[in-house]
Amino acid sequence: MTRINLTVDGSNVSDDVEPRMLLVQYLREKLGKTGTVIGCDTSNCGACTVHLDGVSVKSCNVLAVQADGHEVTTIEGLAQDGELHQMQKSFRECHGLQCGFCTPGMIMQSVDLLKNNPHPSEEEIRVGLEGNLCRCTGYHNIVKSVQHAAAQGGAQ
Amino acid sequence: MTLTEDEMTQAAPDATKEIGKDRRRKEDQRLITGRTRWTDNITLPGMLHLAMVRSPFAHATITNIDKSAAEASPNVVRVITGADVAEEQGGLPNAWPITPDQVTPNHPPIAVDRVVFAGEIVAVIVARTPAEARDAAELVDIDYDELPAALDLKEAAEDKVLAHPDLGTNKSAFWKFDSAEAGTGGNVDEAIAKARGDGIVIEREYRQQRLIPAFMEPRSTVVDPTGEQITMWSATQIPHILKFLLAAVTGVSESKIRVIAPDVGGGFGGKLQTTPEEFITFLVARKLGKPVKYTETRSESLMAAHHGRDQWQKLTLAAEKDGTVTGFKVELLADLGSHVSLVGGGVPVLGAFMFNSIYKFPAYQFSVQTVLTNKTWTDAYRGAGRPEATYAIERIMDELAAEVGVDPLVIREQNWITHEEFPFTSVAGLEYDSGNYEAATARAKELFGYDELRAEQKRRRESGDQVQLGIGVSTFTEMCGLAPSRVLGSLDYGAGGWEHASVRMLPTGKVEVLTGTSAHGQGHETAFSQIVADRLGVAFEDVEVLHGDTMVSHKGLDTYGSRSLVVGGEAIVKAADKVIEKAKPIAAHLLEASVDDIEFEAGRFSVKGTDQGLAMAEIALATFAAHNLPDGVEPSLDSDATFDPVNFNYPHGTHLCAMEVDTETGQVKMRKYAACDDIGNIINPLIVSGQVHGGLVQGIAQALWEEAVHDDAGTLVTGSFVDYLLPTSADTISFDLDHTTSPSTTNTLGTKGVGEAGTIASTPAVVNAVVDAVRHLGVNDVRMPCTPERVWKAINDARGGAQAETVGAAAPHFDESTGMDGTVDRTTGGTDS
Ligand code: FES
Numbered sequence: 001m002t003r004i005n006l007t008v009d010g011s012n013v014s015d016d017v018e019p020r021m022l023l024v025q026y027l028r029e030k031l032g033k034t035g036t037v038i039g040c041d042t043s044n045c046g047a048c049t050v051h052l053d054g055v056s057v058k059s060c061n062v063l064a065v066q067a068d069g070h071e072v073t074t075i076e077g078l079a080q081d082g083e084l085h086q087m088q089k090s091f092r093e094c095h096g097l098q099c100g101f102c103t104p105g106m107i108m109q110s111v112d113l114l115k116n117n118p119h120p121s122e123e124e125i126r127v128g129l130e131g132n133l134c135r136c137t138g139y140h141n142i143v144k145s146v147q148h149a150a151a152q153g154g155a156q
Numbered sequence: 157m158t159l160t161e162d163e164m165t166q167a168a169p170d171a172t173k174e175i176g177k178d179r180r181r182k183e184d185q186r187l188i189t190g191r192t193r194w195t196d197n198i199t200l201p202g203m204l205h206l207a208m209v210r211s212p213f214a215h216a217t218i219t220n221i222d223k224s225a226a227e228a229s230p231n232v233v234r235v236i237t238g239a240d241v242a243e244e245q246g247g248l249p250n251a252w253p254i255t256p257d258q259v260t261p262n263h264p265p266i267a268v269d270r271v272v273f274a275g276e277i278v279a280v281i282v283a284r285t286p287a288e289a290r291d292a293a294e295l296v297d298i299d300y301d302e303l304p305a306a307l308d309l310k311e312a313a314e315d316k317v318l319a320h321p322d323l324g325t326n327k328s329a330f331w332k333f334d335s336a337e338a339g340t341g342g343n344v345d346e347a348i349a350k351a352r353g354d355g356i357v358i359e360r361e362y363r364q365q366r367l368i369p370a371f372m373e374p375r376s377t378v379v380d381p382t383g384e385q386i387t388m389w390s391a392t393q394i395p396h397i398l399k400f401l402l403a404a405v406t407g408v409s410e411s412k413i414r415v416i417a418p419d420v421g422g423g424f425g426g427k428l429q430t431t432p433e434e435f436i437t438f439l440v441a442r443k444l445g446k447p448v449k450y451t452e453t454r455s456e457s458l459m460a461a462h463h464g465r466d467q468w469q470k471l472t473l474a475a476e477k478d479g480t481v482t483g484f485k486v487e488l489l490a491d492l493g494s495h496v497s498l499v500g501g502g503v504p505v506l507g508a509f510m511f512n513s514i515y516k517f518p519a520y521q522f523s524v525q526t527v528l529t530n531k532t533w534t535d536a537y538r539g540a541g542r543p544e545a546t547y548a549i550e551r552i553m554d555e556l557a558a559e560v561g562v563d564p565l566v567i568r569e570q571n572w573i574t575h576e577e578f579p580f581t582s583v584a585g586l587e588y589d590s591g592n593y594e595a596a597t598a599r600a601k602e603l604f605g606y607d608e609l610r611a612e613q614k615r616r617r618e619s620g621d622q623v624q625l626g627i628g629v630s631t632f633t634e635m636c637g638l639a640p641s642r643v644l645g646s647l648d649y650g651a652g653g654w655e656h657a658s659v660r661m662l663p664t665g666k667v668e669v670l671t672g673t674s675a676h677g678q679g680h681e682t683a684f685s686q687i688v689a690d691r692l693g694v695a696f697e698d699v700e701v702l703h704g705d706t707m708v709s710h711k712g713l714d715t716y717g718s719r720s721l722v723v724g725g726e727a728i729v730k731a732a733d734k735v736i737e738k739a740k741p742i743a744a745h746l747l748e749a750s751v752d753d754i755e756f757e758a759g760r761f762s763v764k765g766t767d768q769g770l771a772m773a774e775i776a777l778a779t780f781a782a783h784n785l786p787d788g789v790e791p792s793l794d795s796d797a798t799f800d801p802v803n804f805n806y807p808h809g810t811h812l813c814a815m816e817v818d819t820e821t822g823q824v825k826m827r828k829y830a831a832c833d834d835i836g837n838i839i840n841p842l843i844v845s846g847q848v849h850g851g852l853v854q855g856i857a858q859a860l861w862e863e864a865v866h867d868d869a870g871t872l873v874t875g876s877f878v879d880y881l882l883p884t885s886a887d888t889i890s891f892d893l894d895h896t897t898s899p900s901t902t903n904t905l906g907t908k909g910v911g912e913a914g915t916i917a918s919t920p921a922v923v924n925a926v927v928d929a930v931r932h933l934g935v936n937d938v939r940m941p942c943t944p945e946r947v948w949k950a951i952n953d954a955r956g957g958a959q960a961e962t963v964g965a966a967a968p969h970f971d972e973s974t975g976m977d978g979t980v981d982r983t984t985g986g987t988d989s
């Protein structure tokens with residue numbers, strides 16, 4: 001067991017974890033942050049995407065101990081003071097989700113994408129979300145959601 | 157989306173009405189903030205976790221299982237083998253024996269002495285944490301004697317190797333429809349014989365590769381046995397059917413079981429199943445008296461959740477010289493995999509009535525042989541039977557067009573049912589209620605820029621461009637809204653197709669709607685709220701739709717087959733109408749008027765010719781208080797309805813796809829995709845377009861990328877998302893969509909199903925486009941998925957002369973090495989996947 005201290009969605013947390021525990025397991029099993037989900041076992045689907053120090057990572061691809069001393073933001077911490085993040089609003093506005101299972105990861109990745117490129121082309125959005133799989137939407141409305149968020153100045 | 161004007165078009169949406177509005181979804185607030193309840197999120201005190209030990213062999217005898225090391229592993233509570241529970245575990249149900257003499261192997265949740273596919277469960281670990289369960293699973297020592305495995309579908313159909321030696325055959329059932337026998341058309345063999353003399357006969361064999369539904373949420377089940385009712389949460393499309401079958405198989409009283417489908421992350425038919433994992437979790441929880449959870453890994457899901465499609469289709473189309481079709485004969489082989497699953501045997505039968513599609517064929521015959529193999533069992537995958545049918549007919553109509561030398565749309569128009577001919581009884585015996593193929597096609601051509609793209613194609617052909625352009629057409633229809641119980645009964649399906657709903661009027665004027673359908677991404681809460689808001693004249697926000705819990709919505713037949721709106725939505729309408737009827741005498745009493753003088757309009761009961769009236773909410777409160785009700789009237793407005801339609805409904809549409817094919821590398825690229833669907837009246841255009849987009853990409857993925865591949869030993873080699881290629885955002889494009897509207901006449905809302913339409917339509921449109929791009933080089937088929945290698949090989953073989961000629965009228969040839977096309981004797985066909 002290794003002791004880790006980190007910030008998750010603005011709260012300081014501290015736990016003893018097995019060195020092999022993945023960040024996504026830590027979030028779900030220890031912290032009850034079940035908004036972040038697991039869709040695969042090969043780091044292909046992106047359903048588990050969170051921000052580590054403001055940069056998107058696949059949390060199934062990071063060990064909990066690697067997050068020691070760092071700041072993690074999950075989908076549950078994206079809205080500020082009860083106000084949805086523009087990307088969340090845009091996904092709802094543009095029907096960018098159906099079952100919603102890919103959505104937490106998709107939104108976290110999209111936020112990161114706009115941060116690096118506030119006005120992406122459709123092509124750039126499609127390439128930027130390539131690591132996040134969605135089986136429901138065919139991506140059409142996900143792309144629209146990101147375009148919508150960009151137009152609303154969603155990159156802040 | 158815009159509406160296309162014609163005489164059948166739905167009136168422009170009325171701003172005062174909810175139906176027709178692009179309402180943003182009620183479901184989304186939770187889903188976009190991570191406030192979700194997926195089954196795997198559920199944690200209960202004292203919960204135990206399962207891990208499955210699965211067979212690495214496709215076919216083997218289990219000779220010994222040593223579980224001592226696993227039992228000694230930390231925090232392991234129990235290790236269970238099939239032999240341990242052989243007497244009590246029961247067998248998984250098959251709800252659709254398609255013939256009385258169907259050969260149906262026993263289907264124990266845990267294999268007892270023999271395994272029949274790689275991935276089958278052999279032992280179960282029960283431990284305090286998931287990680288400890290998985291660790292212990294590695295320690296179970298199992299000895300197997302490997303047996304020869306039946307893997308290739310065609311070989312299996314010849315019983316060369318038996319998947320279940322005890323059954324003596326792999327042939328499970330043979331099912332046939334013949335229009336001459338049914339009295340719905342002529343004799344197909346006579347039509348073919350005649351065409352061989354003076355017409356055209358096109359013979360082809362197409363492969364429907366094996367696919368994996370690959371819903372994004374892995375399956376998960378939690379069972380809590382600590383209450384009076386045993387509660388199961390499961391990532392399922394079918395909580396009601398699951399409850400009934402759990403009771404039927406285990407002998408536990410149905411009244412003691414509660415099944416909840418909480419948030420469910422997609423299904424696409426893949427969660428239309430009762431699974432070994434569900435039965436095992438139920439069994440272990442009952443045995444140990446503690447809550448138990450099992451969540452599969454993605455690799456387990458790809459290997460062990462049911463697969464879809466997997467057919468060989470032998471097709472013979474007879475036509476007159478001008479391209480008027482005179483008969484169509486379809487002979488299928490369908491791979492069931494290791495078992496006849498819940499409705500797996502019936503999947504090809506769902507396609508049986510659709511190979512004739514939108515056309516007026518005088519003679520038609522369909523037959524299917526279902527075959528057992530030692531691969532993952534197959535069952536419904538989005539469209540279930542109908543994509544296979546649509547692929548076959550739409551591909552071969554293009555071949556006919558090429559043979560006659562006309563545009564593929566011309567050959568279709570020449571053969572399709574015109575809009576004046578509805579209702580139309582098809583050669584397969586179905587009554588198509590409404591449709592307008594001309595209108596949808598005209599609009600699709602306009603959206604697509606058909607003539608311009610054809611002109612560009614011509615230019616590129618003439619200039620010998622390395623990158624050629626192909627245009628693919630698919631004018632599909634489907635039967636959906638499963639549905640008429642009598643029809644399902646006549647097909648030997650084990651249940652009916654009705655749907656149930658309740659509408660409860662709360663004293664505050666809010667409305668609770670209970671539906672027996674079970675959404676997993678479709679947006680029922682939103683669309684059904686719109687329907688009820690209009691019907692009862694209440695605010696959209698005041699309607700709460702409850703579903704997916706057998707204790708709340710106690711009765712239902714769940715969600716699949718594009719049935720939720722057309723059957724479930726109609727049940728809601730009927731229940732809401734009963735609420736109004738119950739409220740009328742109360743309103744009359746309170747308004748001191750005669751019931752005959754009470755009118756209900758926009759949520760208000762008023763006395764004819766006066767301005768006196770009461771709102772629905774006021775009646776609801778008065779009914780709740782019950783201080784002043786008419787004599788003999790019960791103090792409740794709550795109402796139930798169960799709706800069983802008399803017919804399916806028949807969405808249709810015209811899909812057009814432009815593909816660019818690099819003739820040097822075989823690389824294909826989608827240039828444009830436009831579609832005009834007719835799904836009748838639309839409740840929520842935003843949700844409908846989302847269903848179409850997602851459906852399109854699943855169908856396109858079959859055409860271009862996806863295939864479940866087993867190696868020679870029967871191991872699934874596409875066993876992770878590294879190898880099973882789901883399309884990504886970078887692989888796909890944005891679509892140009894519109895709709896025309898021919899309201900269905902089989903439900904009062906005039907709606908048709910849309911959940912499967914995109915998937916059914918798109919696959920042949922894409923492959924037709926790929927073939928069209930290189931047809932002038934002598935290619936007339938590319939097997940799916942159209943990988944660069946297959947496309948390149950097709951072009952190369954054609955250039956080498958093997959395929960250079962135009963397909964002959966009566967005797968097209970077949971190049972076995974490429975598995976490309978033509979007449980194929982089943983005994984000599986190409987290799988199976
Ligand atoms: S769960 Fe992390 S990428 Fe799939």
Ligand code: FES
Pocket residue numbers: 096097098099100101102103133134135136137372421422677
């Ligand atoms: S919305 Fe279902 S997987 Fe993306």
